[in-house]
Amino acid sequence: MALVDDVRITVKAGNGGNGGTAKKQLFGSKKTAPDGGNGGNGGNIYFKGDANISDLSQFQFKKKIVAANGVNGLNKDLDGANGEHTYVLVPFGTTVTDEATGDFVEILTDQPFCVATGGHGGMGNHDYKPDLDRLTPRHFEGGIGDERKLHLVLNMIADVGLVGLPNAGKSSLLKALTNAVPKVGAYPFTTLEPNLGAMGKIIIADIPGLIEGASGGKGLGIQFLKHIKKTKILLHCIASDEKDVATTYRTVREEFAGFDKILLEKNEVIVLTKKDLTTEKELLQKIEILKKINPQIITASIYEPESLEIVREKIISASEVL
Ligand SMILES: Nc1nc2c(ncn2[C@@H]2O[C@H](COP(=O)(O)OP(=O)(O)OP(=O)(O)O)[C@@H](O)[C@H]2O)c(=O)[nH]1
Ligand SMILES: [Mg+2]
Numbered sequence: 001m002a003l004v005d006d007v008r009i010t011v012k013a014g015n016g017g018n019g020g021t022a023k024k025q026l027f028g029s030k031k032t033a034p035d036g037g038n039g040g041n042g043g044n045i046y047f048k049g050d051a052n053i054s055d056l057s058q059f060q061f062k063k064k065i066v067a068a069n070g071v072n073g074l075n076k077d078l079d080g081a082n083g084e085h086t087y088v089l090v091p092f093g094t095t096v097t098d099e100a101t102g103d104f105v106e107i108l109t110d111q112p113f114c115v116a117t118g119g120h121g122g123m124g125n126h127d128y129k130p131d132l133d134r135l136t137p138r139h140f141e142g143g144i145g146d147e148r149k150l151h152l153v154l155n156m157i158a159d160v161g162l163v164g165l166p167n168a169g170k171s172s173l174l175k176a177l178t179n180a181v182p183k184v185g186a187y188p189f190t191t192l193e194p195n196l197g198a199m200g201k202i203i204i205a206d207i208p209g210l211i212e213g214a215s216g217g218k219g220l221g222i223q224f225l226k227h228i229k230k231t232k233i234l235l236h237c238i239a240s241d242e243k244d245v246a247t248t249y250r251t252v253r254e255e256f257a258g259f260d261k262i263l264l265e266k267n268e269v270i271v272l273t274k275k276d277l278t279t280e281k282e283l284l285q286k287i288e289i290l291k292k293i294n295p296q297i298i299t300a301s302i303y304e305p306e307s308l309e310i311v312r313e314k315i316i317s318a319s320e321v322l
Contacts, residue, residue, distance in 0.1 A: 014042025014083035016142025019122035022075030034125035040070030042118025043083035119143030161228030166209025215258025
């Protein structure tokens with residue numbers, strides 16, 4: 001699935017219902033008495049984290065979320081009903097920023113977080129104090145519900161991140177290991193948006209390839225590095241038919257350093273991909289070179305199921321350690 005991870009929406013909480021201004025005729029008298037009920041409160045809008053939602057695509061075409069208004073108060077002292085609250089389910093890890101104030105919150109639990117409060121219901125005239133002029137009500141208007149422009153950004157919470165140069169075989173590996181069906185191509189920058197896939201309970205993210213200078217803005221990958229900031233394990237993919245695997249490795253690590261050093265501290269497993277494209281001898285030489293830098297190294301080919309089994313086992317064992 002392509003990931004929608006950055007949207008701007010408007011939320012509008014319900015307005016309060018107006019208080020009633022009715023008067024009843026008093027029995028056996030020419031006098032009247034106020035009997036207008038209170039208006040209902042407008043509905044609030046809450047955001048809640050939900051594990052079944054993986055991106056923000058629900059907001060691509062639904063840019064405004066509106067909660068119900070409170071119902072107006074009626075005569076015979078009937079209070080209007082409160083407008084129903086609206087609960088919006090978002091993926092865990094969604095940051096919600098109020099564009100006007102810059103205030104933000106990261107949704108990390110399923111506890112409802114109120115982003116817009118409904119207006120108070122207006123006071124029905126039956127509630128007026130006798131010292132107020134009960135027959136010319138002043139506070140009957142319901143309050144206006146909050147309206148806010150919100151910027152939602154999903155820093156997705158994947159357990160494992162696939163990183164490497166363009167064309168390293170990252171998306172192919174995601175496809176082979178999970179239920180995801182990312183686009184695969186024999187050219188760099190096939191992946192333009194991050195892809196997510198599930199291997200059992202483990203979520204794997206595949207991001208666009210990184211190139212030298214990416215942390216300074218070159219290519220595509222850098223804007224997506226934020227998505228792997230929270231992963232526990234990085235699978236650093238290097239194609240076995242690369243001539244200088246050590247330089248390739250360092251190129252990507254330097255981009256990590258340029259973006260956020262936290263990436264350098266993550267548990268990293270090197271995967272020499274496309275092992276079918278090289279000889280056993282060459283493969284062993286490349287393993288020897290890379291082992292000196294990081295001893296956690298495995299080899300894989302999407303055409304060799306037993307090698308994929310080893311990748312799976314490595315991911316699972318690395319996840320268990322953490
Ligand atoms: N022979 C062989 N080819 C592979 C293997 N894995 C991937 N490829 C090929 O390598 C090319 C690039 O694969 P992708 O999975 O798109 O590479 P990527 O790293 O996701 O590339 P970007 O999205 O551009 O960063 C495609 O033509 C794949 O078919 C493999 O194990 N063996
Ligand atoms: Mg790709």
